[in-house]
Amino acid sequence: MLEITNLHASVGDKPILKGLTLSVPAGEIHAIMGPNGAGKSTLSNVLGGKPGYEVTAGSVTFRGEDLLALDPHERAAKGLFLGFQYPVEIPGVSNVQFLREALNSQRKARGEEPLSGGEFLKLAKDKAGLLKMDMEMLKRQVNVGFSGGEKKRAEMVQMGILDPAFAVLDETDSGLDIDALRIVGAGINSIMRSPDKAVLLITHYQRLLDVVAPDKVSILAGGRIVETGGPELALRLEAEGYDSVMA
Amino acid sequence: MTTATLPTRRDEAWRYADMDGLARLGVAALDQWQTVDVPAGTSVTRCLVVGSDAPELHRFRVTLGEGATAAFFVTNAGGDYTRVEVEVRLAKGAHFEFGGVTIGGANEQGGVTREFVTQVVHAEPEATSNQTVRAVHWAGATGNFLGEIKVARHAQKTDAAQDFKGLLLEAGASANAVPQLEIFADDVKCAHGATVGALDEAARFYMMARGLDPATAQRLLVQAFIGDAFVALEDEESRETLLDAALAALEGAKL
Numbered sequence: 001m002l003e004i005t006n007l008h009a010s011v012g013d014k015p016i017l018k019g020l021t022l023s024v025p026a027g028e029i030h031a032i033m034g035p036n037g038a039g040k041s042t043l044s045n046v047l048g049g050k051p052g053y054e055v056t057a058g059s060v061t062f063r064g065e066d067l068l069a070l071d072p073h074e075r076a077a078k079g080l081f082l083g084f085q086y087p088v089e090i091p092g093v094s095n096v097q098f099l100r101e102a103l104n105s106q107r108k109a110r111g112e113e114p115l116s117g118g119e120f121l122k123l124a125k126d127k128a129g130l131l132k133m134d135m136e137m138l139k140r141q142v143n144v145g146f147s148g149g150e151k152k153r154a155e156m157v158q159m160g161i162l163d164p165a166f167a168v169l170d171e172t173d174s175g176l177d178i179d180a181l182r183i184v185g186a187g188i189n190s191i192m193r194s195p196d197k198a199v200l201l202i203t204h205y206q207r208l209l210d211v212v213a214p215d216k217v218s219i220l221a222g223g224r225i226v227e228t229g230g231p232e233l234a235l236r237l238e239a240e241g242y243d244s245v246m247a
Numbered sequence: 248m249t250t251a252t253l254p255t256r257r258d259e260a261w262r263y264a265d266m267d268g269l270a271r272l273g274v275a276a277l278d279q280w281q282t283v284d285v286p287a288g289t290s291v292t293r294c295l296v297v298g299s300d301a302p303e304l305h306r307f308r309v310t311l312g313e314g315a316t317a318a319f320f321v322t323n324a325g326g327d328y329t330r331v332e333v334e335v336r337l338a339k340g341a342h343f344e345f346g347g348v349t350i351g352g353a354n355e356q357g358g359v360t361r362e363f364v365t366q367v368v369h370a371e372p373e374a375t376s377n378q379t380v381r382a383v384h385w386a387g388a389t390g391n392f393l394g395e396i397k398v399a400r401h402a403q404k405t406d407a408a409q410d411f412k413g414l415l416l417e418a419g420a421s422a423n424a425v426p427q428l429e430i431f432a433d434d435v436k437c438a439h440g441a442t443v444g445a446l447d448e449a450a451r452f453y454m455m456a457r458g459l460d461p462a463t464a465q466r467l468l469v470q471a472f473i474g475d476a477f478v479a480l481e482d483e484e485s486r487e488t489l490l491d492a493a494l495a496a497l498e499g500a501k502l
Contacts, residue, residue: 048456051448076458088453092471098454101467106458158457 001026001166001198007058009046015056016042018223024166029192029199031209031234034220035242040202041085043220044170047200048082049075062166076102077109079165083172087151090142095154096124098142099161106162127160131187148175156187167192168200173208185211206238221246250277263391263423265360268302268328280306287312287338293319294485296492300326300354307333311341311374318344320480322489323361324351324496332364337374343367345378346476348489349390350496358387358420366395369405378409381473383493385416385501393425394439400431407436413443414472416465417501461502469497
């Protein structure tokens with residue numbers, strides 16, 4: 001579903017990704033772990049198309065298409081979801097309005113009929129319930145006044161509503177307490193665990209992987225994937241640290 | 248008494264005006280004041296959309312009786328030089344509310360100037376006023392807010408506030424805020440604030456990452472930005488009319 005080949009990317013003049021190759025087929029949840037500064041957030045920003053990240057070599061193919069040729073909103077319409085490490089506050093815009101416009105923009109780009117207000121609210125209510133989020137929160141302004149945990153939970157509600165084929169989740173577990181972590185993990189499982197979907201789960205910690213059992217784990221270091229294995233790789237990292245596992 | 252000559256930019260109240268636009272309007276326009284008298288204890292709400300292709304000048308002189316309220320809400324999206332002026336005199340315990348949006352880019356001659364000029368005179372004690380102005384411009388256009396607040400010596404317990412925010416969608420556009428406070432009473436609250444900035448790029452990327460096309464993302468952000476100006480307007484239909492007129496002007500703006 002997602003094929004990254006020899007990807008090189010820079011921020012400003014500084015090369016961050018240096019020949020990253022990774023393949024994530026449909027049905028797979030693939031965890032990316034790695035030390036600080038390895039390029040994990042750069043990878044997710046490049047996949048999302050954030051301005052300021054320059055791809056200098058390599059390719060990314062998503063569902064057979066050149067992902068890097070698309071604008072961020074076109075990537076979303078093709079089924080890519082980027083979960084933000086730091087979800088952005090948008091004062092003056094309610095979650096409901098934001099998500100309905102987002103979903104209908106995506107549907108329009110795919111040649112589908114827009115959802116009516118009533119249909120959308122029903123969908124939103126379903127997905128919010130899944131993440132144990134009150135509908136009242138969805139009527140509030142996007143991420144404004146939300147705690148760190150609430151923002152991450154709201155990201156997952158957004159993912160549920162937009163129903164992407166592929167999610168890149170950048171440290172979705174950071175800032176979560178144990179209960180919230182369980183809810184978010186269960187949300188990822190129920191929304192994305194499917195034979196025709198896939199997830200790239202960027203994380204520092206084993207604790208999210210205890211809830212969302214990944215099929216594969218890769219270590220990103222120095223801008224490249226240096227090792228790929230099964231779930232046991234994450235456990236080894238947790239026990240021994242990056243230095244000894246990568247040595 | 249009629250006005251014989253056009254003002255110049257040396258007049259403080261015309262400092263950022265488009266003098267060519269004013270000349271096209273002609274000197275006679277300066278004498279066309281609309282008078283609004285609001286008797287004690289009553290209230291008046293006026294909504295105005297300015298949006299023709301010709302220069303426009305709207306001058307209001309508002310007198311508020313004791314405990315009276317006047318609320319003015321304006322979308323100034325003119326295609327040429329447009330200036331809306333409101334002079335207000337408040338008696339004891341009266342309230343004046345002003346919400347204004349200037350929005351737009353250039354016409355065939357270049358960047359257009361759109362402005363609000365208010366003079367709020369707190370002549371007696373315990374009156375309140377609140378002014379919220381938002382300016383959204385691009386393509387070399389200019390948005391101005393010249394707001395004067397005068398508090399008379401015995402007008403104690405006056406509460407006057409003025410808030411201006413400018414959003415410039417591209418380099419070359421400009422916004423000018425000139426708050427002028429003349430306070431002779433000593434027990435008053437007068438607040439004013441002014442900021443000018445560009446569109447929040449982080450918010451724009453976040454919205455695009457969720458599938459909003461650039462124009463829709465910009466429209467939502469601008470709508471949120473200008474919404475403050477019309478918050479105090481209770482009639483939803485009028486509020487929609489003012490917002491729609493402003494957002495219609497946004498079509499064709501720089502993305």
